[in-house]
Amino acid sequence: EPEVTQTPSHQVTQMGQEVILRCVPISNHLYFYWYRQILGQKVEFLVSFYNNEISEKSEIFDDQFSVERPDGSNFTLKIRSTKLEDSAMYFCASSVGSRVQYFGPGTRLTVT
Amino acid sequence: AQTVTQSQPEMSVQEAETVTLSCTYDTSESDYYLFWYKQPPSRQMILVIRQEAYKQQNATENRFSVNFQKAAKSFSLKISDSQLGDAAMYFCAYMRGGSNYKLTFGKGTLLTVNP
Numbered sequence: 001e002p003e004v005t006q007t008p009s010h011q012v013t014q015m016g017q018e019v020i021l022r023c024v025p026i027s028n029h030l031y032f033y034w035y036r037q038i039l040g041q042k043v044e045f046l047v048s049f050y051n052n053e054i055s056e057k058s059e060i061f062d063d064q065f066s067v068e069r070p071d072g073s074n075f076t077l078k079i080r081s082t083k084l085e086d087s088a089m090y091f092c093a094s095s096v097g098s099r100v101q102y103f104g105p106g107t108r109l110t111v112t
Numbered sequence: 113a114q115t116v117t118q119s120q121p122e123m124s125v126q127e128a129e130t131v132t133l134s135c136t137y138d139t140s141e142s143d144y145y146l147f148w149y150k151q152p153p154s155r156q157m158i159l160v161i162r163q164e165a166y167k168q169q170n171a172t173e174n175r176f177s178v179n180f181q182k183a184a185k186s187f188s189l190k191i192s193d194s195q196l197g198d199a200a201m202y203f204c205a206y207m208r209g210g211s212n213y214k215l216t217f218g219k220g221t222l223l224t225v226n227p
Contacts (some may be wrong), residue, residue: 003156004156031213033213033214033215035215035217041219042217042218042219042220043203043215043217043220044217045214045215045216048213048214055211055213056212056214058214091156091157095213099145099162099207099213100159100162101159101213101215102158102159103149103156103157103158104156105154105155105156106156
């Protein structure tokens, strides 16, 4: 069964550095999402992406964040200048439009 | 803003028994969807069951069923004949209707299944 994959599984970075989290959605899916979960807190929506543009974003998704689908298969989340509070598990998801989202295993981002 | 509350941080059940996980939500919308997702240890979240708000009939998927009380804004998950493989974190989630596909999650309930 097709799955959403994410790389890396764990990323450690220093405060102020740029990070790119990568996701490969399921191939025939049209909608793409990023969520994050800070340890001990709820899974929070960051952004949704459809037809090569952002369709919705949360207040968390400020100018430090950007998303891209560079080559028709990958979907990336870039954080330009990481802060300590960006440490979290980041989940990518995709859907074909049926309202059922398929999630990847997550990337644990640790900012030191 | 919509909120989802799971009041049970942890639950446990004996193998083969039945357990119910609670979820309440707050919304002023009439068109919405509710979901239960399961996240086994170190694995991705997978959909367990979903409910459309306009449907009065409670959704069922094999051993999993929901008790959807729209007026009370309650959406509990019942797991019958619990199996060891049911041990996981369970998240309740809400999605507004229309073209908005954003999920709002509860904090999750960690279910332990005892042999």
